[in-house]
Amino acid sequence: MATYSLGATGVSGGISLAHVILTIFAANLVIGAFMLLTADIGTEHGLSFAVYLRAPFGIYGTHLPAVSRGVVAAIWFGIQTYLGALALNGIGEYFLGFSNWFLWYAAFAALQVANTAMGIKSVERLAALAAPAIIAISVWMYFTLDGIAQTKGLNIWNADLPGSMSLAVLFVANMGFWSTMAIDIPNLTRFLETEPSRRFARRNRNVFAAQLVALPLTQALIAGIGGVSMIATGNWNPIEVIQGDATGLSLLVLLLLVVLAQWSTNNSANLIPSALTFVNLAPRVINYRIGVALAGIVGTLSFPWLILNNLFVFLGYYGAFLSSIGGIMVADYYILRKRCLNVPALYDPEGQFRYAGGFNPAGLAAWVIAGGIAAWFVDYAVLIGCPLGLVLYLCFSRAAGLARYPQAEIIERFPDRFLATSVGKSWVHYGNGRFGREPA
Structure with a gap:
């Protein structure tokens, strides 16, 4: 639902409908490619986002970036729930x-x-x-809204609304929109069926179609319909459009489809990631079900109906800090560790990831500095935060971190014992702090 708002904001900002669709398609292609990189953490090692962050941030330091992501996810839960509640209220x-x-x-x-x-x-x-509900809503809306535009003598493809928004701002805002899933996609990809292989494409083949085809196409389509809605009716919100144009059974069916669309998105993109970060914060106190309930409470207390009115500001500032986490993850996983990871040590409070009292100064400093600079230039936050986080983390780690806090998988001359799916293995916890690898 919020994707409709992105497209409508672009159109009302003076960008043509065609350029809005192409810009959002391109932005999602880029963010989808980035998701491929972070997804491998789940498909290779079977780790959740918060547990993996112990590597670049420390066993206690992980809580700062992880919980920040969890809170953002909870807020998105609140926003999506609010939009779904409007549909239910329309039925009522x-x-x-x-x-x-x-x-x-x-x-x-x-x-x-x-x-x-x-x-x-x-x-x-x-x-x-x-999932088909989202497509059904979009198809119905396109033909309905195009018909409304035609009755007003409007050509949706030639409409030119006054405004001064740049393509770059729209591009960055849309990348910020998905920066949450870009960094914690391992929460989902760890459940995927994978083929043991050293080849990245074969190991992650189930991720490619989702991130490079489905995500860009559907996001561009839905944002485009938000733009059409704005051109035809002056209103981005399809719930209100549906209420104004449909009656009887058709109104009931369409509003129920809206509810289903919100529900399915919220579960996987918001509630699960948020719950897992809360579980990681205090695993002996908070189990998965309690974590899900906490996510719902936090999302509601954020007053999401007010945040929705300032969506682009929200996207910019959280995108700044979350994108810098993404840069740090890529630097740590691919450049420093070369995908090898001492997984048992992630669960050892006295192991290599303890760093300085449980906090890795290199990771935390890179995150705060990169995120702060990106937030200062908020219109281009994601474009700044991700590469700057990557560069700063590498510099800080190589300047002092690696010498002071040796990492077994980096030092190891034959590091295959720190791989899993690539070598046909899966990490297994036997209890009492004992780990091993078994055939996948």
């Missing part, structure tokens, strides 16, 4: 004569939390049902 108004969006919000939030708490299989089943 039409069929029951009852209007109270906050009650619908509370009920919808509770339903999503309960579904997500049931585990990844429950989420997968819902996604299989809801």
Whole structure:
């Protein structure tokens, strides 16, 4: 739903519909390619985002960037739930004569939390049902909105609304939109079926179609329809458009499709990542189900309906700090460790990832500096944060970090024992702090 807002904002900023669609397609192609890189952490080692961050940030330092991502995910849960609640409220108004969006919000939030708490299989089943809903909404909206535009004598492809937004700002905002999933995609890819192989493409073949085809195409399509909605009606919100144009059963079906679309996105993109960061924060106190409930509470207390009114500001500032985490992850995983990882040490409070009292100064300094500079130049935050985080982390690590805190997988002359899927193995925890690798 928020993707409609991105497209509409571009159009209302004076960018043509065609340029909005092409810009958002290109932005998602770039962010999708970046997701391929971070996805390998899940497909190779089976690690969640928060656990992996112990490598560049330390066993306690991981909580700072991980929880920041978790809070952003929880806020997005609140935003998506609010939009879904508006759809439910539309159904209530039409069929029951009852209007109270906050009650619908509370009920919808509770339903999503309960579904997500049931585990990844429950989420997968819902996604299989809801994914076609997103396409169905988009197809219906395009033809309906194009018809409205034609009755007003408007050509959606030639419309020129006044505004001064640049393509670069729209490009960066859309990259910020998905920077959350770009860094914590291992939370999902660790569940994928993988083929043991040293070849990156073969090992991650199930990721390629999702990130380089499905994501750019659907994001560009949906954002484009948001632009069409703005041109035809002056309103980006498809819920309100649906309520104004549909009646009876068609209204019920379309609003239910909106609810399904919000629900499926929220589970995988927001509730699961947020819950896992909270679990990692205090695993002896917070289990997965409690983490999911906490994500729902945090998302609601953020007053997401107010944040939605300042979406581009929100995208810019969180994109600055999350994109710098992405740069640090790529530098650590690919350049320093060359995909090798001492996984057992990630769970050893006295092991190599303890660094200085559990905090890696190189990772934390790179994150704060890169994120701060990117936030200062917020219109171009993602373009600055990611490469700057990568460069600063490498410089700080090589200047002092690696000499002071030796890393076994970097020192090892024959590091295959620190690989998993590439060599046909899977990491296994036997209990009592003992790890091993077994055939995948």
